[in-house]
Amino acid sequence: xxxxxxxxxxxxxxxxxxxxxxxxxxxxxxxxxxxxxxxxxxxxxxxxxxxxxxxxxxxxxxxxxxxxxxxxxxxxxxxxxxxxxxxxxxxxxxxxxxxxxxxxxxxxxxxxxxxxxxxxxxxxxxxxxxxxxxxxxxxxxxxxxxxxxxxxxxxxxxxxxxxxxxxxxxxxxxxxxxxxxxxxxxxxxx
Amino acid sequence: xxxxxxxxxxxxxxxxxxxxxxxxxxxxxxxxxxxxxxxxxxxxxxxxxxxxxxxxxxxxxxxxxxxxxxxxxxxxxxxxxxxxxxxxxxxxxxxxxxxxxxxxxxxxxxxxxxxxxxxxxxxxxxxxxxxxxxxxxxxxxxxxxxxxxxxxxxxxxxxxxxxxxxxxxxxxxxxxxxxxxxxxxxxxxxxxxxxxxxxxxxxxxxxxxxxxxxxxxxxxxxxxxxxxxxxxxxxxxxxxxxxxxxxxxxxxxxxxxxxxxxxxxxxxxxxxxxxxxxxxxxxxxxxxxxxxxxxxxxxxxxxxxxxxxxxxxxxxxxxxxxxxxxxxxxxxxxxxxxxxxxxxxxxx
Ligand code: SF4
Ligand code: SF4
Ligand code: SF4
Numbered sequence: 001x002x003x004x005x006x007x008x009x010x011x012x013x014x015x016x017x018x019x020x021x022x023x024x025x026x027x028x029x030x031x032x033x034x035x036x037x038x039x040x041x042x043x044x045x046x047x048x049x050x051x052x053x054x055x056x057x058x059x060x061x062x063x064x065x066x067x068x069x070x071x072x073x074x075x076x077x078x079x080x081x082x083x084x085x086x087x088x089x090x091x092x093x094x095x096x097x098x099x100x101x102x103x104x105x106x107x108x109x110x111x112x113x114x115x116x117x118x119x120x121x122x123x124x125x126x127x128x129x130x131x132x133x134x135x136x137x138x139x140x141x142x143x144x145x146x147x148x149x150x151x152x153x154x155x156x157x158x159x160x161x162x163x164x165x166x167x168x169x170x171x172x173x174x175x176x177x178x179x180x181x182x183x184x185x186x187x188x189x190x
Numbered sequence: 191x192x193x194x195x196x197x198x199x200x201x202x203x204x205x206x207x208x209x210x211x212x213x214x215x216x217x218x219x220x221x222x223x224x225x226x227x228x229x230x231x232x233x234x235x236x237x238x239x240x241x242x243x244x245x246x247x248x249x250x251x252x253x254x255x256x257x258x259x260x261x262x263x264x265x266x267x268x269x270x271x272x273x274x275x276x277x278x279x280x281x282x283x284x285x286x287x288x289x290x291x292x293x294x295x296x297x298x299x300x301x302x303x304x305x306x307x308x309x310x311x312x313x314x315x316x317x318x319x320x321x322x323x324x325x326x327x328x329x330x331x332x333x334x335x336x337x338x339x340x341x342x343x344x345x346x347x348x349x350x351x352x353x354x355x356x357x358x359x360x361x362x363x364x365x366x367x368x369x370x371x372x373x374x375x376x377x378x379x380x381x382x383x384x385x386x387x388x389x390x391x392x393x394x395x396x397x398x399x400x401x402x403x404x405x406x407x408x409x410x411x412x413x414x415x416x417x418x419x420x421x422x423x424x425x426x427x428x429x430x431x432x433x434x435x436x437x438x439x440x441x442x443x444x445x446x447x448x449x450x451x452x453x454x455x456x457x458x459x460x461x462x463x464x465x466x467x468x469x470x471x472x473x474x475x476x477x478x479x480x481x482x483x484x485x486x487x488x489x490x491x492x493x494x495x496x497x498x499x500x501x502x503x504x505x506x507x508x509x510x511x512x513x514x515x516x517x518x519x520x521x522x523x524x525x526x527x528x529x530x531x532x533x534x535x536x537x538x
Contacts, residue, residue: 054503056239079400081420081450083440085470090242091442103240117398117420132503136240139508140501141449141470143401147503169504184505 042177045161049147049184051171054132054139058148061166062130068155069130069148069163071108071123074184077145080118086138086146087111087121103137105129125151144184152180243497245442245471246490252444254476254485255522255535257492261294263530267305270354271525271532273517274311275320279532281525282306282324289336292517294532298336302326308365308513312357317377323362325352330364332379343379354405354456356414361429363414367404370397372416374429385414385431394433395421403454403469403511410462411479417466419451424464424481437481442471445483457514457522465522469511471500474524474535487522487535495528 047058047069058069089103102109108127112120123146130148138146164172175182265283272280277292287300287309300322308325312318322333324340328350331340346352351368361382362375372385386397397404398420406416413426413434423438438453439446447453448471455467462479465487472493476484494500494509502508510527517523522535 050504050506052503054240054501079420079451081400083450085450090240090245133240135503136501139503140240140242141451144503144505144508 043174044150044152044157044177044180045155045164045172046150046175046180046182047148047163047167047171048173048182049149049171050182051169052132052135052148052167053169053171054135054148055168056131056133057166057168058163059129059131061163063156063158063162064154066154067130067163068150070125070128070151070154071130071132071134071146072149072183073121073123074145074147075120077143077184078121079143079145080114080120081142082117082119084111084119084121084138085141086134089137103133105131105133109134121146147184149181149183152177240501242471242500245448246494246497246500248444248473248486248489248491252486253489254538255487256538257488257533258521258536259294259534261290261532261534263288263532265530268525268527268530269306269513270308270325271513271515271523272309272311272322273515273523274322277517277519277521278311279515279517279523279534280309280311280322281532282309287322287324290532294534300324300333300336302331302340304331306331307352308354310355310357315359316357317360321357321377323355323357325355325364327351328368330355330362330375330379341379343375344381346373351402353402354407356406356408358408358414358429363406363408363429365404365406365416367399367402370399370404372397372406372414372427374431383431385416385427387431389431389433394431398451400451401454401469403451405454405456405514407456407458409458409464409479410460415456415458415464417453417456419454422447422452424453424456424466424477435480437477444473444475444486448473454511455514457516459516459520459522460518461520465514465516467512467514467524469509472509472512474512474514474522476522488524488533492533493524493526493528499528 059067062068087109088101106127106129108124110122110124114120132148134146138144161172263281268281268283270282274280279290281288285302285305289298290296304326306324310323312321318334324331329345330343333340346366349368350366352364353367354365356363364373366373374383376382388394397418400420409415416425418425422440423436425433426435427433442448448468452468453466454469457465464477467474471490473489474487478484499509513525515523524533526533
């Protein structure tokens, strides 16, 4: 036998999660890609997660009332931790889903039990304001699987992106409209 | 006989009705405001910033070691450290193992065909004393002497991700973060068993390894110590895989293990005390063999280049966790990958 008994379930779950990643954490991505189909040769704004320092400007500088930047989740990189430091603040009162225990200011992360002791974390896109707090929490202790991306079903593709101007780490750049996302694959740790 | 007076009798249904309405209003409000899943968002202050600086400070009275020396490393990515014969210091990284004498003077180097992930040197009690075990991703490269050609043991497959190796007298244990298991070999490389399976009664909890940091060490009490990082525990096993002891709690308090999965590194001192290293808030601490916190060796003030580096989101700039070893003199060797150096600590 190659794995402890819990593993086949988890393996199956992970395979499903990976297949579904586009539709779950990257929900906007699918929508955005559909919206941009046929725009070969054009360019749009995107932020490079390898340059982003999650400063918080993405939430406040976008010309839209609700930023076009939102958090996405790389399920392939996630540890499915019970004590997710992207979900819980540094000192949670309790390890439960109550609002007082959450790091996200808008309750945009959904925690779902998978199997002991694994939990899945999904971004509820409509609630996410792109503040990057969860990105910081996940980076501090975890695998860095939460990160920000401009969502192209929302972005107006301004001539001069207001966030790009304010970005302290020059993370914004123009990318081809038919390939508009800069996805994280594996972190440095792996 | 007591008789209710007529106005009171008339008022009673009204009072009861009012009470019922009040109960209904309170109940409806409770249902409307109850937020078990936290969907309404948290109650942290609006200007809340993710800031761990308060947790990076350590009471100086708890620090009972001092840095006696340090060795700068010419390695881009140092990965593992071990104490060798005569307290030599060995560091694996890039595609090499660097060998230093006990004072930090480089004496030789082994070039490797692949990237090393971990290493260990067999002690005097081992069947082949001084043998160097280098963990590659999915197999061990074994050197009977620094200038001898390596023997490569069987691969454990695509999923394997070796993160630690620990030789005992007649056994060699390898922590595999990919398979979440500790492999047990004999000194010829024959697989003897695996540790971390549920056991005949199903009561051994599996290893939870969310990131590729999974360390093992053999203690002088004859038990294998393994980190179970997702449970924030140190576990002690017999070589046959029976769980004898567990200890450790999650939390930012100094006696606990911080973050989402810790400790990330482990070493055993000659007297059996356990040295742990944590990722995130980088701190190296000493516990007695039963898990009672004793002191801090070094903390984030030394191991973190800037306070902001703790929550760094750019992968290339993220703080890599320390690796640990202890030599026969009881010195604690800390491999600090951020500073690309070995720090040698002695008791104050
Ligand atoms: S913490 Fe901020 S970035 Fe993360 S999910 Fe919540 S709103 Fe989005
Ligand atoms: S281009 Fe305009 S809409 Fe898009 S993220 Fe930048 S500021 Fe927001
Ligand atoms: S402004 Fe730049 S650094 Fe700040 S969160 Fe946005 S992309 Fe990241």
